[in-house]
Amino acid sequence: MADYLETKVDKFTFKVATDRHYNSLGVWALAVGKHIRIGLSDFLQQSSGDVAFADVNPAGTVLAVGDAATEIETVKVTIAILSPLAGQIVKVNPLMENAPETINQDAYGEGWLCEIEPSAWESDLKNLLDADAYFVQMKRQAEEEVNKNE
Amino acid sequence: MSEPKKVIIVPCSGIGKSFGTVSRMAAYQVTEDDRPDKTQLIPLALLVLGDEEARAVLAENPAITIDGCQLACASKMVRESGGKVARELAVLDSYRRHRDLKPQGITELNEVGQKLAVVLAEEVDGMVDELVQEGTENA
Numbered sequence: 001m002a003d004y005l006e007t008k009v010d011k012f013t014f015k016v017a018t019d020r021h022y023n024s025l026g027v028w029a030l031a032v033g034k035h036i037r038i039g040l041s042d043f044l045q046q047s048s049g050d051v052a053f054a055d056v057n058p059a060g061t062v063l064a065v066g067d068a069a070t071e072i073e074t075v076k077v078t079i080a081i082l083s084p085l086a087g088q089i090v091k092v093n094p095l096m097e098n099a100p101e102t103i104n105q106d107a108y109g110e111g112w113l114c115e116i117e118p119s120a121w122e123s124d125l126k127n128l129l130d131a132d133a134y135f136v137q138m139k140r141q142a143e144e145e146v147n148k149n150e
Numbered sequence: 151m152s153e154p155k156k157v158i159i160v161p162c163s164g165i166g167k168s169f170g171t172v173s174r175m176a177a178y179q180v181t182e183d184d185r186p187d188k189t190q191l192i193p194l195a196l197l198v199l200g201d202e203e204a205r206a207v208l209a210e211n212p213a214i215t216i217d218g219c220q221l222a223c224a225s226k227m228v229r230e231s232g233g234k235v236a237r238e239l240a241v242l243d244s245y246r247r248h249r250d251l252k253p254q255g256i257t258e259l260n261e262v263g264q265k266l267a268v269v270l271a272e273e274v275d276g277m278v279d280e281l282v283q284e285g286t287e288n289a
Contacts, residue, residue: 050219050220050242052242052245052246052249053246053249075167075168075169075219075242101220101242104220105220
């Protein structure tokens with residue numbers, strides 16, 4: 001079970017799971033056996049809003065770093081979730097079909113998007129943020145959002 | 151013979167969000183146009199204030215809640231006010247079933263948002279009829 005770094009910004013509490021890496025957009029990557037599971041950080045899911053649909057690219061899709069792995073439509077926005085690694089999608093979370101709200105309910109657990117068979121994980125990993133670094137970046141982003149709305 | 155019960159409709163009170171507006175439009179359609187004799191709208195604000203009359207009505211009648219987001223304030227407040235949530239609806243679930251009807255706008259919903267409110271109201275109408283039927287059978 002993951003441990004979390006946690007911060008409160010205004011009335012919002014944001015968690016960062018410490019057992020995985022993140023790209024600067026808030027997409028996490030976690031090794032699960034030989035594959036890498038990806039999903040949204042707590043900050044990304046909260047700032048995006050309630051998820052209505054998650055269209056994950058099907059198994060077999062080949063991705064480069066930064067390619068759209070999933071398109072998420074929330075009550076506020078439609079956003080592309082960009083892959084933090086290169087590889088091929090080997091498994092799509094079946095919950096994304098009928099229960100995409102799982103992303104909001106359990107972003108670091110059951111709300112994962114897909115699993116990718118990496119093609120260059122060692123080098124991709126060097127370009128990702130560890131939990132501590134992402135936590136600092138996320139906190140700054142959250143504070144900027146709050147200040148913008150004040 | 152006892153007075154037939156009314157079905158209480160409690161919509162989302164969130165302002166500034168399209169899904170909340172859809173919730174309220176659907177509630178108005180049900181309580182004012184479609185099933186005025188069988189339903190009564192209770193605004194969430196009265197429950198938040200702890201209004202005694204609203205709580206008493208809730209205690210005696212089944213409620214249908216229409217939530218605008220996953221915070222589910224309407225359902226929570228009905229339960230906290232001692233009411234029974236007989237049916238629970240979320241605008242987002244309705245939208246998932248009708249992806250072509252994406253609501254946009256707040257004070258004035260776009261055309262498809264208005265259609266979503268109508269679709270949602272029709273779902274609520276059906277639930278009202280079911281609850282009234284159940285009430286009649288149990289009377």
